[in-house]
Amino acid sequence: MKESLLHHVRHLPAAQLPSYVYDLPSLRQHTRSIRATLPRRVELLYAVKANPDPHLLQALAEQVDGFEVASGGELRHTRALLPDAAIVFGGPGKTSTDLDEALSAGVERLHVDSEQELRILTSVMGHRTADVLLRVNAPVMIRRTALTMGGGPSPFGLDPSQLDRCLQIIADDERIRLQGLHVHLASGLDARAHLALVDEVVSWADCWRRQRGTELTEINVGGGMGVDYDRPHQTFDWSAFGTGLQQILARHPGLTLKIEPGRSVTAYCGTYVTRVLDVKFSRGEAFAVLRGGTHHLRTPAAKQHDQPFEIIPDDAWHLPWIRPEVRDEPVTLVGQLCTPKDVLARRVMINRLRVGDRIAFAMAGAYAWNISHQGFLMHSHPTFHHHDEGDRPVPYKCVCRTA
Numbered sequence: 001m002k003e004s005l006l007h008h009v010r011h012l013p014a015a016q017l018p019s020y021v022y023d024l025p026s027l028r029q030h031t032r033s034i035r036a037t038l039p040r041r042v043e044l045l046y047a048v049k050a051n052p053d054p055h056l057l058q059a060l061a062e063q064v065d066g067f068e069v070a071s072g073g074e075l076r077h078t079r080a081l082l083p084d085a086a087i088v089f090g091g092p093g094k095t096s097t098d099l100d101e102a103l104s105a106g107v108e109r110l111h112v113d114s115e116q117e118l119r120i121l122t123s124v125m126g127h128r129t130a131d132v133l134l135r136v137n138a139p140v141m142i143r144r145t146a147l148t149m150g151g152g153p154s155p156f157g158l159d160p161s162q163l164d165r166c167l168q169i170i171a172d173d174e175r176i177r178l179q180g181l182h183v184h185l186a187s188g189l190d191a192r193a194h195l196a197l198v199d200e201v202v203s204w205a206d207c208w209r210r211q212r213g214t215e216l217t218e219i220n221v222g223g224g225m226g227v228d229y230d231r232p233h234q235t236f237d238w239s240a241f242g243t244g245l246q247q248i249l250a251r252h253p254g255l256t257l258k259i260e261p262g263r264s265v266t267a268y269c270g271t272y273v274t275r276v277l278d279v280k281f282s283r284g285e286a287f288a289v290l291r292g293g294t295h296h297l298r299t300p301a302a303k304q305h306d307q308p309f310e311i312i313p314d315d316a317w318h319l320p321w322i323r324p325e326v327r328d329e330p331v332t333l334v335g336q337l338c339t340p341k342d343v344l345a346r347r348v349m350i351n352r353l354r355v356g357d358r359i360a361f362a363m364a365g366a367y368a369w370n371i372s373h374q375g376f377l378m379h380s381h382p383t384f385h386h387h388d389e390g391d392r393p394v395p396y397k398c399v400c401r402t403a
C-alpha cells in the first residue's frame with residue numbers, strides 16, 4: 001500500500017471501522033493509463049454496475065468517453081450526477097418506463113436485448129428517435145472462464161437467428177437508427193484471450209454485415225477484462241490489448257470499437273479496512289473474527305477467492321487481560337455473520353495477528369459493497385472515505401438507501 005494511503009488507513013478513528021477507502025488519485029492515474037494504451041478509434045466506457053459511488057464516477061468522468069448503465073436506477077443516478085456525460089443503456093429486462101426514461105435522458109446508445117424489447121421501444125418512442133446497438137450472442141468459441149455470458153445458450157442478447165427479424169423492424173421504422181452491434185460474452189479473460197475473442201467477434205460481424213448488405217460502423221465489445229485476485233500486481237495487459245485492437249482496426253477501416261470495462265477499472269482503487277475483534281483456535285485451526293464481513297464485502301464469497309489483505313499492527317491497543325493473538329500459522333479471516341460462508345480469506349499464512357490489529361483488504365473497489373447483502377443480520381454499515389490529493393481524509397456519508 002502506498003504511504004499516504006497507509007497513513008490515512010492507520011488514522012481512521014476506530015469507531016468508524018469498518019471503512020471503505022477509495023483512492024481517487026490512483027483511480028485517475030490507472031484510468032488515464034488505460035486510455036493512453038487505446039487507439040483513437042476505441043471508445044472507453046465505464047460499466048457503472050461495478051461501482052456507482054458518486055465520487056468515483058466524478059473522478060472517472062474526466063478520463064472516460066462515457067458510462068454504460070444497466071438499469072433505470074443506474075441511468076437516473078448517473079444522469080443526475082453527470083448531466084453532460086455520454087451514457088449508453090444496456091442490460092437485460094428493460095421495462096417500458098426504463099426505455100421511456102432513457103429516451104428522455106438523451107442516452108447516446110440503447111443496447112437492444114431482444115425483439116420484445118425492440119417492440120416495446122417502438123411503442124414508447126412517440127416522435128423521438130433512438131440510436132441502437134443490437135446485443136447479439138455471437139456464435140464464437142470462448143475459452144472457459146469464471147463468468148460466461150454467451151457463446152452457448154444465454155439469457156443475454158439476441159440469438160443470431162433473431163437478428164434478421166430485428167433488422168426488418170428497424171428498416172421499417174425511420175425513428176430507429178441501427179448503429180451497430182453489442183457483444184459482451186465473457187469476463188475474466190487475460191489480454192491475449194480477450195483479443196482473440198474480439199477478433200473473432202469482429203470477423204463474424206463483418207461477415208454478417210456483408211451477407212445482409214448493411215453498414216456496420218460500430219461494435220461495442222463489452223467489458224470483462226480480467227482481474228486476478230490471487231496476483232494483485234498482475235493487472236490486465238492494457239498495452240498489449242491496445243496494440244492488438246489497433247491491428248484489428250487496421251483490417252476494418254470504417255469501424256469504431258467501444259469497450260465498457262467495470263471491474264478492471266475500479267477494483268484496485270478500493271480498500272476495505274477493519275479490525276480484529278477476536279482470535280480463536282478450533283480443533284487446531286486459527287480463526288480471526290473481524291468487524292464487518294461479507295455483508296460489506298461479498299466479493300470473496302461471490303468469486304470464491306481469498307481477498308488479498310495487509311495487516312496493519314496496532315501496538316497501542318491495550319486490554320486488561322492477555323491480548324489474543326496468532327503467530328506464524330495459517331489463519332482464516334471471518335466476519336460477524338452467523339453463516340459458515342462469511343469468510344474473507346481462508347488459511348492464509350501470517351506472521352502475527354492480534355485482537356485490535358487492523359486489516360486492509362485490497363482490490364475492494366468493484367463488485368464489493370454494492371453487491372453485498374447489506375441488510376443481513378442488521379449490522380451497521382461501513383463508513384466511506386475518499387482519499388484524494390493532499391491526503392485530506394474526506395469523510396463521506398453513504399448514499400445507499402438505508403430505508
Ligand SMILES: *Cc1c(COP(=O)(O)O)cnc(C)c1O
Pocket residue numbers: 047049050068070090091184187188222223224225260261262263264
Ligand atoms: C457487467 C458488464 C460489463 C462490465 O463487466 P466487467 O467484468 O466489470 O468489466 C460490461 N458490459 C456488460 C453488458 C455487462 O453486463
